[in-house]
Ligand SMILES: Cc1ncc(C[n+]2csc(CCOP(=O)(O)OP(=O)(O)O)c2C)c(N)n1
């Protein structure tokens with residue numbers, strides 16, 4: 001098992017597929033604290049990573065884990081952690097630190113029902129805000145929501161690539177269902193891998209946080225490469241010097257924000273079907289999308305003009321995608337979510353008065369049944 | 383005028399003129415002692431990483447000319463572990479405050495010592511939270527006055543060296559800013575040791591601690607350290623009552639033990655061998 005890419009067809013749990021995605025993408029270090037339903041990620045990595053010359057560490061807690069992950073990333077390695085909602089709570093300070101230091105790192109959140117300890121073995125989509133807004137002040141992150149073990153593989157590779165490209169913490173926002181279900185996973189012969197940008201200038205001419213080209217992302221030398229990198233969680237100038245100046249703050253925060261938000265169209269991934277003639281659109285993400293898809297197919301069989309839209313990228317929020325469907329003024333957008341209605345606020349913000357946005361919340365533990373979504377479609381179309 | 387020998391290792395474009403520490407503070411002294419150790423060991427600047435957290439001590443790294451990692455309050459050892467695992471060639475030196483290492487970051491110390499990660503952890507113990515204005519810390523002595531123990535401190539302080547030793551550090555020493563040569567030697571030993579080296583430096587914070595406890599300015603505080611220090615060897619033969627209010631200085635632990643990163647890399651080799659066999 002010393003191959004990085006386990007090409008072939010497998011029957012994998014979502015958590016296992018995530019591990020293979022990480023290793024295929026070049027992950028060299030994982031540190032994580034056991035927590036249901038993400039523990040299987042640690043367990044598989046605890047031997048699999050050593051096979052490919054990487055290192056697995058069981059963190060003493062989530063703070064220990066993410067500090068180790070960020071440290072390894074600053075030394076030039078690709079690294080990852082995995083946890084669930086209450087683990088994310090503990091990681092928030094480190095997430096902000098990764099954001100301000102622009103350190104690529106992958107945080108897999110296999111969501112469970114909460115709040116608090118909640119129902120550890122059950123599912124929920126409760127963390128969509130805390131991964132986006134959980135740390136203090138303003139920064140951007142990327143979050144991808146897989147719907148299947150196959151996507152746990154594909155999107156983990158993608159997450160590494162995005163994280164390296166934009167130098168931001170990137171989340172796999174899975175949930176217990178996707179993490180624990182077993183399905184066919186096809187791993188290709190080769191995967192596309194992106195490495196972080198390296199400095200073009202020799203150390204004497206290099207400014208650590210100066211943007212070299214039209215992007216908002218500076219190149220990132222590793223510690224020990226002679227660039228004398230000043231990495232700090234303080235507001236800093238292009239030289240890395242701490243500053244409390246308004247202009248410095250404005251420039252830095254704008255860049256941390258814009259480097260993701262301005263590239264939202266490049267980052268966005270969606271899946272859609274039957275939008276052309278749709279009078280009502282069912283919108284979903286993550287495991288709920290499986291039930292949504294099933295309900296839409298049934299409605300189509302019954303001759304109803306129902307469209308389907310799945311957000312794969314949930315942060316940065318794809319305003320344009322919602323804008324485009326709102327423009328067509330469908331009768332309604334139905335949005336089932338396994339929380340009390342979180343992402344629906346984003347949809348309402350973009351859609352405005354142009355269409356009715358109907359939230360279908362469920363508070364966790366139980367996934368929406370296709371029938372429940374189908375019944376709602378019926379009520380809305382009648 | 384003769385230039386200070388440490389200046390060639392100093393970043394001049396950082397806040398303060400030339401730095402942000404108060405007059406009489408012990409931190410710049412320890413900064414220089416660290417430089418002396420690096421110089422005497424003839425280490426390559428580009429293969430050294432200085433790590434710090436948040437606090438007056440935490441700012442030490444931001445003046446170091448080479449790579450630095452100015453991390454979160456209390457968590458330098460976690461970040462440093464990650465770096466060291468990815469690049470074992472680097473010499474990683476962490477400076478932390480007493481509040482960081484024994485309060486908010488206590489678990490990082492415990493776990494890093496238990497794992498025996500090859501890092502040098504230098505703790506500046508100024509008996510209080512200096513940067514936030516002098517509140518009590520887990521090392522503040524009973525009875526001392528700080529901004530949050532204005533009625534006299536009622537908690538018991540940690541013995542940081544005993545803590546580190548119990549948790550498994552392979553080199554443990556305590557000095558004060560008065561013991562410059564011994565401290566430099568300890569830092570050198572710590573850097574060379576393959577494992578976690580823990581060096582506590584009792585240091586003066588005249589602005590907060592010295593003033594509120596009527597000990598005086600930086601010089602007077604150092605005289606207090608000189609007066610109150612007793613070597614470990616001598617302390618062992620001294621009755622307990624006489625050791626009250628004394629700083630026991632010296633080397634407490636100096637052992638060899640498998641280091642964390644090396645052991646982890648051993649697992650890579652082990653799996654390679656197994657896969658060849660199969
Ligand atoms: C999570 C968090 N809590 C609180 C602080 C505020 N804070 C910054 S420095 C500091 C105290 C530092 O004391 P110590 O570690 O002893 O270092 P010193 O300043 O005395 O060198 C505190 C409480 C912080 N930066 N982060």
Ligand SMILES: [Mg+2]
Nearest residue numbers: 479480510512
């Ligand atoms: Mg202190």
